[in-house]
Amino acid sequence: MTYSSVFTTTTTTVTATTTTVVGNISSVETWDILINTLNLNILKLISLIQKIPGGNIIVRYIKSSYQNDPVRSIFEYALFLFALSYFFSAKRKENKSEIVRFSKNEITELCEEWNPEPLIAEVDALEVWQLKSIPEIKGQNGSHIKLNGFGDETIVNLASQDFLDLNENTDIKEAAKTEIKLAGVGACGPPNFYGTQDVHVRLEEDLAKYLGTEQAIIYGQDFVTAGSVIPAFLKRGDLCVVDRNINLALQKALIISRADIEWFDHNDMDHLEQILTQLKPVLAKQKPIRRRFIVTEGLFANTGDIANLPDIVELKNKFKYRLFLDESLSIAVVGPKGKGLCDHFNIDPLEVSITIGSMANSLASSGGFCVGVEPMIHHQRISSNAYVFSASLPPYSAKVASRAIRIIQNTDSSDGKSVIVSKLHKLTDFAYKSISSALVDSSMSITSSPHSPIIHLALNEAYRSRLNLPLLYGNSTFVTTGKPSKHLNSFDDFLNVESFMLQKIIDYVLVNSKILITRSKLILEHENLPLIPPHLLININCGVSEEEISRLVEVLPKAIEEVTRNINNEDEFFALTDEIINY
Numbered sequence: 001m002t003y004s005s006v007f008t009t010t011t012t013t014v015t016a017t018t019t020t021v022v023g024n025i026s027s028v029e030t031w032d033i034l035i036n037t038l039n040l041n042i043l044k045l046i047s048l049i050q051k052i053p054g055g056n057i058i059v060r061y062i063k064s065s066y067q068n069d070p071v072r073s074i075f076e077y078a079l080f081l082f083a084l085s086y087f088f089s090a091k092r093k094e095n096k097s098e099i100v101r102f103s104k105n106e107i108t109e110l111c112e113e114w115n116p117e118p119l120i121a122e123v124d125a126l127e128v129w130q131l132k133s134i135p136e137i138k139g140q141n142g143s144h145i146k147l148n149g150f151g152d153e154t155i156v157n158l159a160s161q162d163f164l165d166l167n168e169n170t171d172i173k174e175a176a177k178t179e180i181k182l183a184g185v186g187a188c189g190p191p192n193f194y195g196t197q198d199v200h201v202r203l204e205e206d207l208a209k210y211l212g213t214e215q216a217i218i219y220g221q222d223f224v225t226a227g228s229v230i231p232a233f234l235k236r237g238d239l240c241v242v243d244r245n246i247n248l249a250l251q252k253a254l255i256i257s258r259a260d261i262e263w264f265d266h267n268d269m270d271h272l273e274q275i276l277t278q279l280k281p282v283l284a285k286q287k288p289i290r291r292r293f294i295v296t297e298g299l300f301a302n303t304g305d306i307a308n309l310p311d312i313v314e315l316k317n318k319f320k321y322r323l324f325l326d327e328s329l330s331i332a333v334v335g336p337k338g339k340g341l342c343d344h345f346n347i348d349p350l351e352v353s354i355t356i357g358s359m360a361n362s363l364a365s366s367g368g369f370c371v372g373v374e375p376m377i378h379h380q381r382i383s384s385n386a387y388v389f390s391a392s393l394p395p396y397s398a399k400v401a402s403r404a405i406r407i408i409q410n411t412d413s414s415d416g417k418s419v420i421v422s423k424l425h426k427l428t429d430f431a432y433k434s435i436s437s438a439l440v441d442s443s444m445s446i447t448s449s450p451h452s453p454i455i456h457l458a459l460n461e462a463y464r465s466r467l468n469l470p471l472l473y474g475n476s477t478f479v480t481t482g483k484p485s486k487h488l489n490s491f492d493d494f495l496n497v498e499s500f501m502l503q504k505i506i507d508y509v510l511v512n513s514k515i516l517i518t519r520s521k522l523i524l525e526h527e528n529l530p531l532i533p534p535h536l537l538i539n540i541n542c543g544v545s546e547e548e549i550s551r552l553v554e555v556l557p558k559a560i561e562e563v564t565r566n567i568n569n570e571d572e573f574f575a576l577t578d579e580i581i582n583y
Contacts, residue, residue: 126496129583133503135159135516142168143543147516155510156548158538159518163333163453164420165543166364166404175403179396187220187392192381195392203398206405207369211331211339212349215377218369219386220393222358225368226253226326228386229356230295232379234259239283239292241275241321243267244529247301250326251528254295263529266303269311276319293322293353298330298341302520302532304448304456306334309341313351322353332362334451338408338421344451362408365401367393420542427549428453428540434553435538442557443564447535457536459498464533468570470494472530489524497573499534500580501563506536508559515552 049055102110123131136148143165145157166172179199189195200218207216219225230253234240238259242250245266254261262279264272272294283290294316296307307325316323327340335343340357342349349355354372359365370380381387410419432450435457439445443463448456459469474489502519510516520535538552567573 124491126491126493126577126580129500129503129580130521132583133506140167143541145516150514153514156513156515156544156552158540158544158552159516160541161329161361161454161539162364163362163424163539163541164364164404164408165541166362166407168543169364169407171407172364172400172403175399176396179399183395185396186394189392190388190390191218191392192388197392197395197398199395199398199402200393203393203402204369206402208371210405210409211355211371212342213355213371214374216369216371217377217380217384217387218359218367218393218398219384220367220390221386222328222360222366222368223249224386224390225356225358225370226250227256228253228384228390229354229370229380230254230259230324231257231385232383233354233376234291234293237290239279239290240295240324241272241279241293242295243297243300243307245300245302245532246295246297246529247326247328248522248526250295250297255528266300267305267308269308269315272312273315276315276321280319291322292320293324295324296326298325298327299334299449299452299454301329302522304452304454304535306330306344306449306451307341309345309347313347317351323351324354324356325352326356328356328358328368329361329452329454331357332404332408332421333424333453336415336417336421337411338362338418359397359401363401363404365397365404367397367401423542424453424540425451427542427544427546428455430546431455431538431540431549431553434549435556438553438557439560442560444536444560453540455538455540457538458533463564466568467573469498469533469573472532474524474527474531475529489527492524493574495524495531495534497576497580500576500583501567502534502536504563504579505556505559508562509552509555512559513551513555515548515555517552 046059049058138146138148141157141160142162143157143160144154146152147155160167183197183199187195187197187200191200204216204218207218208214219228226249230250234254234257236258238257239262240254240257240259241262241264242254243266244263262275264275283292294312296312298309299306309325312323315321325341330340330344332338334340337343339349340355341347342352349371350373352372354370354376356368356370359367359369370377408418408420411417412419412422429450432446432455435455436446439457443459444457445460446455447458448454464471473492473495499519499521506517506519518537518539520537522531522534524531540549567576
């Protein structure tokens, strides 16, 4: 069949159809003239198209399309003309009558009158001391540092969370230098696009092998790791049973997920079992089955104690829950091989469905990670916000973390324990026992676990009672309602003065022993849960000696006595306000 015969046949079909539909409204002759005219125009257009390169392909498409459905071809032709007119037409011009023109004087006057709103609130006079108390390090950070205001004196640094002192390790430094020369200092994109390099893949393999899981995934920032992992699995209507003393990153992650939350008392297994028992009949009636997790930390950042993992695993298996564990502080710290709580309690890592952690502490790097079974990791690569929208971990950070894992895996042939982690355990045990003995008759006592390299010291209950200090700060309604606060906490005078007392102890120790310790510095306005009172923090690391720890033990009781001996009631407590303003 020739091309012209196709148009003739189609024209006859269209004419017959139109005669049937239109009837007496228009004559057959007039319609035939219109169809023939259109037919001729299309033929002329086809002949023009055939003259351009690749025109025969277009003609072949029109030919088959027109034969099967002529109305469709006309419609496509109209759309093609509309597209051409749309893309080549000029942009819509603004209505000049609506444009307001200002003179130079008017513009200057408006600029002078403009008063931008501050991005952050001004620091209150009672809070300025917080900024002044931040130590300024000269040179690199490590177990021994130099501080502004202390000349060239060497200060023992017990404020850093580099527990294994790998920032001072020569191999770590050389690994970072080599990778920077090779790949620069940034990955330049999200992992799911072009931010993943060979060192990132190697680090994920190293983490999975080290922690005994199927796969691992890494993130560019440790704080957003929880906020990316939890919302990837939990949505509105899902259920989490959560320890009430979790860190801020986990709090924010749970809020973002919009899951239903039940809070159990800190490390209280009886209360946890009670909540799971009460929820069981309720969940049994609901269809479909809700996803449900128990969420806790390995080594708690706020309190310094360790989760009771064996009992939690037993309860989660009994009531059919999954376990989410944040090991940011316990990885490379707890357990004979430094593998965290599963290593410490000799529990199969697969009992924990999702484990996250930070590489900014013992691994001397940056960023965060998540380990677990392959489907769970694969799901995050598709659904996790930070993996799609945040920049990947710098290549040198990934290289450093891999090198740190190799150092940690160097074990003693006699007992199979990690050499460097065993050294940390020995120093931690020595410091814990020495400080406990020195503070027997003091107004402060240790509240953290003997296994924690972060030794927490808090004012004891008897002394707090004399000063009429609150047991908790912030969201006071949580005890009765069981719900986090939806509003920012206001400034608290008690918390501010109590923190200042701890800072005075820190200053005394620094001046008289040349040892830097620190304190908890949580921002009350950001906390959704009740905040426990502030603690003194002594961070043990492998770079210090027992002699230096003994020097601290000798000075610390004197510092506590010096600060607290003249503060025995609430009035004397608030008399510190004048010192705060003049700090």
